[in-house]
Amino acid sequence: MNEFYEFDERSYQRKGGFWKYIAVALIFLLLGAIGMYYISPELQEPGSNLAGTNISQEDRTTVEKDVEDDQSSELPSLGAKGDLFISSDNPVVEISEKVGPAIVGITNRSIIKQQEPFFGNIYEEELEGYGSGIIISEDGYIVTNNHVIDNADELVVILKGGKEVQATLVGQDSMTDVAVIKIDEPDLTVAKIGDSDKVRQGELAIAIGNPLGHTLAGTVTVGVISAVNRQITYGSNQFTMIQTDAAINPGNSGGALVNANGEVIGMNTLKSKAEGLGFAIPPMYSCL
Structure with a gap:
């Protein structure tokens, strides 16, 4: 059975009680070292060390189905207007330049409470998740994966060039793993949305995220469409997805899969633990 994981990485930063915890740990380590010195001198040879443990957590994500039903009247027409035909002899370069600014980074900041193991003191820890998003309207609407923004206390969008902008959640749906957020920022580059019904196996696929x-x-990787209409079961949900061998990694969630015409034909969402197997949600299933 294939195993899949979502593209997202999170890091922890403790907000309180940290130094007390460290001080207690050092005291215990010191007492242990003194005891070992007197009890077993022959064990003083170097060769052991303490290593930190990286804490990772799978992302969850969402998009409310009533974004389309209840809030459809608030949403503008989506996607860039006009043709974006790529005529260059090296289309990947031109696509990167034209579509790249429409792909943003997303930081999900949340605060969780933890309990110290020794004295039971409660401290706060900041959890940061990273993902990508696609600008789909000049009004600042951005589509991404639900697991990128889920449980956020604060959402920050990083535009091309590094500018950070506060974002608000418009809607999310965990069943489809799609979410819509919004920023207030002028002169945005909008992605042109392609027709997922016209996606063909073997055509050029460019992942940006x-x-x-x-x-x-803004990393750009190139591959092909390996298959279309793949039925992928992840957790308790089943998705119809586009399969690609374009290199995608944690942090690519919500980023764009683009065709040779510079059109977004999918939103990168899952990757198999086997190499060269990435999966994107087609526009018809992702509000694109």
Whole structure:
């Protein structure tokens, strides 16, 4: 059975009680070292060390179905207007330049409470999740994966060039793993949305997003459409997805899968633990 994971990475930063916890740990370590010195001198040879443990957490994501029903009157027409035909001899370069500014980074900040193991003190820890998003209207609407924005206390969008803008949640649906957020920012580049019914196996596929967080923002990778209409079961939900071998990694969630005409034909969402197997939600299922 294939195993899948969502593209997202999160890091923890403790907000309170940290140094007390460290001080207690150091005291216990010191007492243990003294005891070992007197009890077993022959064990003083170097060779062991303490290593930190990276805490990772799978992202969850969403998009309310009533975004389309209840809020459809508030949403403008989506996608860039006019043709975006790519005529260059090197289309990937031109696509990157034209579509890249419509792909943004998203930071999901949330605060969780933890309990210290020794004295039971409660402290706060900040959890940051990273993902990508696609600008779909000049009014600042952005579509992304639900697991990118789920449980956020604060959402920040990072535009091309590094500018950070506060975002608000418009709607989310965990069943389809789609969410819509909004920013107030002028002169936005809007992605042109393609027709998922016309996607063909073997055609050019270009993935644009932020793998491994914002450090590698705007990364472009190239592959082909490996298959269409793949039925993928993840968790308790089933998705109809586009399969690609374009390299995608944690942080790419919500980013764009683009065709040779510079049209967004999918939203990168899942990756198999096997190499070269990535999956994107087609526009018909992702509010694109």
